[in-house]
Structure formats: structure tokens, C-alpha cells
Amino acid sequence: MQNQSNVPVIVVENVKKQFGDYLxxxxxxxxxxSGTIFGLLGPNGAGKTTLIxxxxxxxxxxxxxxxxxxKPVSDDTQNQVxxxxxxxxxxxxxxxxxxxxxxxxxxxxxxxxxKKRAEQWLIRFDAASWAGKKIQxxxxxxxxxxQFISTLLHDPKLLILDExxxxxxxxxAELLKEVILELKSQGKTIILSxxxxxxxxxxxxxxxxxxxxxxxxxxxxxxxxxxFGRNTIxxxxxxxxxxxxxxxxxxxxxxxxxxxxxxxxxxxxDSKLFLNELNQKLTVFKFELVExxxxxxxxxxxxxxxxxxx
Amino acid sequence: xGKYNKINTIISHEYISKVKTKGFLIGTVLGPLxxxxxxxxxxxxxxxxxxxxxxxxxxxxxxxxxTQLIKKDSTxxxxxxxxxxxxxxxxxxxxxxxYVIIPEDIxxxxxxxxxxxxxxxxxxxxxxxxNLTSIVRVKRLERIGTDSSVIDLIRQQVTIETNKITxxxxxxxxxxxxxxxxxxxxxxxxxxxxxxxxxxxxxxVIEEKSNRIIEVLASSAKPFEIxxxxxxxxxxxxxxxxxxxxLLGFALLTLLGPLIFGNPESIKTMTEMAEAQGxxxxxxxxxxxxxxxxxxxxxxxxxxxxxxxxTYATFFAGVGAAVDNEQDAAQLQLPIxxxxxxxxxxxxxxxxxxxxxxxxxxxxxxxxxPLIMIVRIAAxxxxxxxxxxxxxxxxxxxxxxxWVSAKIYRIGILMTGKxxxxxxxxxxxxxx
Numbered sequence: 001m002q003n004q005s006n007v008p009v010i011v012v013e014n015v016k017k018q019f020g021d022y023l024x025x026x027x028x029x030x031x032x033x034s035g036t037i038f039g040l041l042g043p044n045g046a047g048k049t050t051l052i053x054x055x056x057x058x059x060x061x062x063x064x065x066x067x068x069x070x071k072p073v074s075d076d077t078q079n080q081v082x083x084x085x086x087x088x089x090x091x092x093x094x095x096x097x098x099x100x101x102x103x104x105x106x107x108x109x110x111x112x113x114x115k116k117r118a119e120q121w122l123i124r125f126d127a128a129s130w131a132g133k134k135i136q137x138x139x140x141x142x143x144x145x146x147q148f149i150s151t152l153l154h155d156p157k158l159l160i161l162d163e164x165x166x167x168x169x170x171x172x173a174e175l176l177k178e179v180i181l182e183l184k185s186q187g188k189t190i191i192l193s194x195x196x197x198x199x200x201x202x203x204x205x206x207x208x209x210x211x212x213x214x215x216x217x218x219x220x221x222x223x224x225x226x227x228f229g230r231n232t233i234x235x236x237x238x239x240x241x242x243x244x245x246x247x248x249x250x251x252x253x254x255x256x257x258x259x260x261x262x263x264x265x266x267x268x269x270d271s272k273l274f275l276n277e278l279n280q281k282l283t284v285f286k287f288e289l290v291e292x293x294x295x296x297x298x299x300x301x302x303x304x305x306x307x308x309x310x
Numbered sequence: 311x312g313k314y315n316k317i318n319t320i321i322s323h324e325y326i327s328k329v330k331t332k333g334f335l336i337g338t339v340l341g342p343l344x345x346x347x348x349x350x351x352x353x354x355x356x357x358x359x360x361x362x363x364x365x366x367x368x369x370x371x372x373x374x375x376x377t378q379l380i381k382k383d384s385t386x387x388x389x390x391x392x393x394x395x396x397x398x399x400x401x402x403x404x405x406x407x408x409y410v411i412i413p414e415d416i417x418x419x420x421x422x423x424x425x426x427x428x429x430x431x432x433x434x435x436x437x438x439x440x441n442l443t444s445i446v447r448v449k450r451l452e453r454i455g456t457d458s459s460v461i462d463l464i465r466q467q468v469t470i471e472t473n474k475i476t477x478x479x480x481x482x483x484x485x486x487x488x489x490x491x492x493x494x495x496x497x498x499x500x501x502x503x504x505x506x507x508x509x510x511x512x513x514x515v516i517e518e519k520s521n522r523i524i525e526v527l528a529s530s531a532k533p534f535e536i537x538x539x540x541x542x543x544x545x546x547x548x549x550x551x552x553x554x555x556x557l558l559g560f561a562l563l564t565l566l567g568p569l570i571f572g573n574p575e576s577i578k579t580m581t582e583m584a585e586a587q588g589x590x591x592x593x594x595x596x597x598x599x600x601x602x603x604x605x606x607x608x609x610x611x612x613x614x615x616x617x618x619x620x621t622y623a624t625f626f627a628g629v630g631a632a633v634d635n636e637q638d639a640a641q642l643q644l645p646i647x648x649x650x651x652x653x654x655x656x657x658x659x660x661x662x663x664x665x666x667x668x669x670x671x672x673x674x675x676x677x678x679x680p681l682i683m684i685v686r687i688a689a690x691x692x693x694x695x696x697x698x699x700x701x702x703x704x705x706x707x708x709x710x711x712x713w714v715s716a717k718i719y720r721i722g723i724l725m726t727g728k729x730x731x732x733x734x735x736x737x738x739x740x741x742x
Contacts, residue, residue: 089522106530
């Protein structure tokens, strides 16, 4: 997976989009590497949907360029991209299988191929028995599954998923996550737009945070976390901890009888090795690597940006 | 994979998903029945316009007139035994509509009086006059001992056979009356079909917009393809229905011809004519007999339906894209729906006078022309130049509709929230 990462699937360069007086995207540049999951984050109204629509050739940028697999966005690139919009939409009075086939055909898939793939995916999502049902007879969660399946049938190399987990119960959310990771392992590139920060931490390789039409923070998810410099270990234990002293890897920032707080200085610090050592000498109740959560990073960045702009 | 394929996919999806519905089946079967029923009502109303719903009491001092009068129209006249004073009182109290006094010497003087609460309409007076005149005429002849065969001769009415001279100089039977009614029927059918199928388009566009399906569609095809695919697909559904009706009509006409059309009188007439001419489909101007429906009329209808539908449906698609619900759509559609509503309203006048300036102008102006021209083609011999002018204007207007609607559609389809005003639409049209 990592060895593919240097090949950009999407290159957005200095893109601008304006609606009347409203500047939805202002000079955005970003790169999405092949075979990665890319988190597209930002508060409501930041311009994420506008950017996604431009990647999908629904909107045409007023300035700048967007290329997909090295080609400028066009009718032809549309067939390689899958799009799951945040606001889901299916024909209420049409049957599940018919709709799936139609959406696949619109992406250039032969009807018979579309039918076969749709049936396979319905089985994978434990939904084969709905094929002949109308959308209006399905629950919201069921319809969400159908919508997700509809994005997969043209075997896209790039998937843009806007809040894919909304409307799913935990079991189905887990199934969906599994499928997304499976797609990634097949070498597909996935853009995940979400407000759920722990999903970003769990799933994304890279990310871009957009605020007020501008990219204010982007890069590798791990590195971004580290760059916030709050890598800290919280430790609670029973036993003699006098062997733990300041060294090149960490510093003790707080110490009580059964509690220690360590700040990691060395970026190559191996927390697993350290925990093994602790386990041999102490009874460890709690060992927690406290990085700034993405929730915090999101809030700090957006607020900081607001101060800068304001 | 090309563009051509995508619009084809959209067309066939629109077509198949519409044709598969129960609504289509029901509409196809019940449509003609509904139209026939509606036309029946209209014809009935227009024919019974001269008649009155009033009833007149007959005081017959002569003694032999009232039986004849009641025989002529038992819904209008009834015999009264009451005195004139009693009738006068009842009239004042509005218990009766009026009364007729037939004097003893009506055969000599030829005068009678009618009393009503005022008005009663010209129709009432003229039918009373006609009825009494013919009764008195026969009575007078009987009084001087005229032979009954002579009286029968006098009683016979004259029927007018209308003829037209064709361009090649031949004389043909002119089915003016029947053709005018047929034109009216076709005009009505045109009105309903254009409206029904046009509103299918705007409803479909609104559904895709309000259910957010459009976002998925727009990520797969061009807005123009999505819009025109829908317009064409639904148009083909309409054509399927019309062609089915034509075939059905043709089959019925061939098999059951005389039995379905018109009243017993025309059947009798036709049977007589058929006998006289040694069989074959005869058409005659008396009553509503079967007119010789020619191919020009059928082709004209199909042609004007296609052009009319496409123009209206394209506008409807554009307007549908601008709004979030059908109520708002109806409002914005008003400027384009008014002309065709106006057209259907003045169709009776066009039918009566298909060569008037009004008729000619309205059959050339786009938006009214599909309806008015088909009425005229049925009712009269429309000069080729007028047909050409109307087609050129309509085709030109259709392209204008596509141009305008494509612009509104492209922007409107992804706009949600506040309802756009006309000024907004104009802005969208002007934007590149």
C-alpha cells in the first residue's frame, strides 16, 4: 500500500469557485495519493461539497485545475469516480435492482455486468432479498446500503464518500468499514468526508482540513498528530517505579505515588517496547498514549484560522 | 461509454419505468373513454343550449292545439286545467315558469300569447313560435280539406348537403360539421396530452431534485443529457400511447364502425347511403356521421403533438429544476401555460370560423399553434404556407425553449432552499 502512495490520483491546484458574491472555494490545492484513504474535513459550509462536486465534474472551477489520474476532469473521468453524496437519493418507487443497474449503466457499465455485480454486492451486504423491493418499502438504513452499493458497480478506482456511516447502526457501520478497508486493500483510493473525528484517526492515511474555502491543515494523519507536540503517556501502576527516570526518549512531567505523566521527546520512541518493560517490573493499570485527539486538532485549527482571518 | 450512450440510457430508463407503471396501463385504457365522455358532455351542453329548462303551462281555448304541442316537446309544454287567474297568481309566486294562452281563433288570426316572469330567453320564444306555426299551418291545411299526402310533403324539411371543391376541381362531400367536432376533439386531446406529459416531465425533474437523486445523476452525465433524456423518454411514452389509441381506433372503426359513432339517426342514414351506393364507408353531412379521417390529419396530429409536447415539456423541465415542489412550479409555469389555456378556451370560435384572422394568427404563434392548427386542419383547408409558417415558428421556438431551459436546469438543479423569482431565472439564463 505504502509503495503506491507517491502516485497522486487527484491533484487540485489553486482551485477557485464563486457563487455570486459567495466564495465557496478560494485557492485550494491538495493531492490525494493512490491507494490511500484521504480525510476531507471541515466545518459545515467550509466548501467541501463544492470541491467534491468539482472533482465529480458537476461544477466547473472558476480558476485553477483539477486532474484525476493525470487527466483534467471531464465527462470521461466521471466514469472512473464513484460518488456517495451526503444527502442520499434514490427513486422511491423503483425497485432496488432496477435502480442499481440504472446507476451503473450511467457510469458506462453493460446491463448484464451491472446486474451480476449488483446481485453479488447485495449478497455481501446481506440484502439479496430486497432486490425486487421498492425503496419506499425499505428502512432508512437499508436504503443507505443500497445507495452505497450503487457507487461500487462500475468498479471505480476512486471513491468519494460523504458521511458514509450516517444512518447505519453499529453492526452495519462495522460491515461498511470492513468493506471500505477491503476496497483500500484492493488498491482503490478513497476520499472520506466526515465530521466524525475518530473515523479519521482510525481510517485515514492523509487528510485536509478546509475552512472558509481554504485548506488550513493538510498532510499525513499520524504526522499531523505528532506535529501538535502533545505526545504524552499517562501511566497508572502498582509497585516501585524508581527505575523510570528522564532520558533521551521522554521526560517526566508529573509524578505521584501511583501515577506518572511522560512527555515523549523522541519521535522514534517505541511505546510497545516501553510497555513490555513496565509490565515486567510493575502492575500496570493504565497505559495511555495521549495525543491530541482529532477532535481537538479540528477545533484548535478552525478556531486558530478564525482568529487569523478575523 | 460515450455521450450518446448516456442519453440513450436515460431515455430508456425514463421510458421503461413509466410504461411499466399501473398508471400508464390505466391511462391508456381509460384515456379515450374519458375523452369521449368529456366531449359527449360538451357536445350535449352546446347542443342543448338553444333549449330551455323552463316549462310552460298551455291553456288551449282552441282545444286541439295542446296535444300537438306536447307531442312536439313534452319537456317544455304541459296541459293546464287551471284558470288564467290561478296561473297568473302561481307565476307571481314563482311556482311556475310561465303559461301560453292559445285563443279560440288562432287558426284565423295566427296569434297566441305567452306570459313569463320576464325573460325566458330568445330560444324559448322562437321554439314556441316555430312549434305553433307548424301546428297551425297543418291545421289550416286540414281545415280546407287538403289531402294528407300533400300535408306530408309540406311537413318534410330540407337538409343541406355541404360540398367542397378540391384543388383539382373535383367535388367532394364536405364533412364540415363532423370534421369541426373532430377537430375540437383532437384539440382537446392535444391539450390534455401536452399538459399531462409535460407535467410528468416537471414532476420527474422535481422528484430527482427534491430526493437528491440529481447529485448522483449529475456525477454520471451532463445536465443537458439528463434533461433531454427525460423529455425524450417521456415523449416516447406519450407517442406509444397515442399510436396505441390510433391503432385501437382504426381497429374499432373497421370492425364496429357504425355502431360506435353517433346517434341512431346517422346509423340509419349511413345504412341507407351504404345500400344506395352498394356498400362501402359512406360519409354524409347530416348529423354526426363518420368523416373520412384522412392520413394528413393523423400525421398532422402526431407531428404537432411531438412539436408541442417537446416545446412545453422542455420548458417544464427547466422550471421544474428551479423549484422544490409542484406548487411553486405551477406558478412559474403560468406564462407558458396561459397561451394553451387561452387556445383551448377559444377553440369553439376557431371551430366555427377556422379561416378567421384570429384562427390564422393563433395557428402560427408557437405555444397556441399545436392546438389551434390541428383544429383548423380538421375543420378547413389550411393553406400550405400557413402550415409551413407555423412549423418554422414552432421549431424555432422549440430550440429557444431548449436553450433557455438548459441554462435554468443546469443551475437550478443543484439549488435548494429559497424559491427563485423570475428575475433569478433571467439571471441564470444570462449567465454563461
